[in-house]
Amino acid sequence: MAADRIILNGITVTSCHGVLPQEKTSPQRFIADIVLECDLSRAGHSDDLAHTVSYAEIAQEAEAILRGPTVDLIETLAQRIADTALTRVAVEAVEVTIHKPQAPAGVVFHDGQLGGPAVRIRREQDRQVVIACGANLGDREATLSAAVRALDRTPGIQVVAVSPLVETDPVGGPDQPDYLNAVVIARSRLAPLHLLGELHRIESWHHRIREVRWGARTLDLDLIQVGDPDNGSDLICATNDLTLPHPRAAVRGFVLVPWSQVDPAAALRCGDTARPVLQILGAVDVSGVRSGPPWWPL
Incomplete structure (x- = not known):
């Protein structure tokens, strides 16, 4: 702390x-x-x-x-x-x-x-946080498992639940391999900017390089939401370093599908309204998202 x-x-x-x-x-x-x-x-x-x-x-x-x-x-x-x-x-x-x-x-x-x-x-600070995880280089499953364990070992973060893996077609960017994606639900006592720094630190351990936008990566950890919009505890911000909630979460099937699986009652703030993730998912093209291999990261 x-x-x-x-x-x-x-x-x-x-x-x-x-x-x-x-x-x-x-x-x-x-x-x-x-x-x-x-x-x-x-x-x-x-x-x-x-x-x-x-x-x-x-x-x-x-x-x-x-x-x-x-x-x-x-x-x-x-x-x-x-x-x-x-x-x-x-x-x-x-x-x-x-x-x-x-x-x-x-x-x-x-x-x-x-x-x-x-x-x-x-x-x-003591809020629920939603973290999206993805990898499409190297041993994807092993990398994502290591990332979840690293999150849970970070002081001030307690992993509560982890979604099943989904395999997804790349969205945007150059030609690249398919992704494995998951969503982690955790409790965090860290300030959101501090939490974001911890996510970047874990990415760097796995040699994440930020050179090509939407390019292939060994590990991607995105902070999707801090707090719960259903009870008004969610934080909203827009800076050069951090935007909450994540500005593209509502259109990303590879986030919404595993999120709805790990927390069917989840809600995402869209403008001034908290909307059920399952409702948002109904209007999103998820044809490129499919079940991934079984895993037990913790």
Whole structure:
């Protein structure tokens, strides 16, 4: 897990949060401290904001939550700020502290800015992820099995289920051998950008070379979806490094067929709508997809 931190201390707002009736009408100070856990190594080398988290955006969103509709509990404020921070694809975990220095508690607190009650919570990424695997060079089955085992051994990733293999005709690109494809369902505590880096690392172990688009490859690991659109936990992003959900997943039979086999209830976000994968599959040409050899990768 990431050891780097982005720290935002002392976001201060005057508002009317609280359980007591007088707190609904008498404004008091609320102070938020936020610690974001991220892998900042790439940003440190690239000097590119796209490789880190905009602390200005996080601070402004936290302030908006503190100024927003009144709630009874500072626990609720902390949770909402944490939920917002975890929508960032570079954030692995977040710690949020909400101070309520003027809280009416029937006792005397130190009158400094950070006196009085406070709530501190820590939340981590923990989402279902869908990873498509493919290979059409070398010992395809052995490579895919090794990739699944490598995923399951990666700290922060737990493989939950693996689809049967399907064999597929190549789509696009130069003439090349047929593929073996599968879909892995896992739980991930990694930030999506960190997870993508781990997929690229496993590809590199198997000598994946990114030279010809849609060309033959020893191993291809694509991050299809992070979270579940049925319950609104899926992450959406579009950067030069990562687009979620995968922009071509809805037209790829070699993804949809094994995905529907391993998780018949799966859904994929298409625009603003979560659609069942089986429904999407019904409109996709799968004539080039057929059953592959049996396998037991784990």
